[in-house]
Amino acid sequence: MPDPMILVCPHCTTANRVPQAKLAERGTCGRCGKPLFTAHPVTLTAANFDAHASRSDIPLLVDFWASWCGPCRTMAPAFEAAAAQLEPYVRLGKLDTENEQALAGRFGIRSIPTIALFAKGREVARQSGAMPVNAIVAWTRQALTRG
16 A cells, blocks of 8 residues: 655645545545645745645645736736646645745745745755746656656
């Protein structure tokens, strides 16, 4: 029997054990009963970032953005669409650098939009600049094979 994976609920941040064989079934949270995957990026904050980046066994792709940033707004629909293609094997999250300046500083975000891929709490890849959905998906899959 394969080891269960730990998946953090995007709604209540509870860690859930999910058998690897059942990952594609997407499941629901054992605590709040909501879906573990919604095909939408989770909103990341200081309160939930480390849970998603470090406690979950699936990688976390983060879009560092700000509402005043034109390229960020342009890329937002593509990042949203990438969630539907990359889940349940990658969790996508959006971090507003204006609201979460300490987190943006912690990761040395100097330009936005910047996407960064985290695995087991460690940043494994980073790319700055707006990208279309197919480029986000391809970049993420390539970064996962290198990581």
